[in-house]
Amino acid sequence: MNGKRHFEPLFWSLFGAGGIVTAMATPVLVLIVGLCVPLGIIPADALSYDRMMAFAGSWFGRLALAGVIILSLWHCVHRIYHSLHDFGFHPGFAMKTLFYGSALVFSIATVTMVLLV
Structure with missing residues (x-):
């Protein structure tokens, strides 16, 4: 062992976490926004601007938004980088x-915006 550190396991773990978050969040968002609201299963005012801003302003909403954005970003970057090899x-x-x-x-920048806004 040459004592050289590799950051590849960190990138792969962020890639995996981002893939899971993206795979779990995207279908739910498509279901809610693309099907349930237009079909009237969920009332349209449930996704009103005021409600969404209240969600995004709460600590849970900020954490959820930051997590989805950051992990999806790392997943995308890692996927594109390794697709270039293919x-x-x-x-x-x-x-x-x-x-x-x-x-x-x-x-x-995402963490900064989540903390400052």
Whole structure:
């Protein structure tokens, strides 16, 4: 063992968590917004602007929104980066830094916005 640390397990864990969150949240959102509200199963005022702002303003809503945004972002970045390999384009260290660095910057921006707003 050469003592060299790898960050790949961290990226894979964020990718996995983001995949699970995206796979669980997206179908529910499509069901609620795309089917239940238009069919009248859920009243339209349940998704009113005031209710959504009240949800987004609560600590649980902020945590949920930040979690979905951040984990989905990391999932997307990791998926795109590794899909490039499947297409025969092997990005180097600079591209890897750009991909994961942008995910880190946007994650920090999301946490900042959640805390400040």
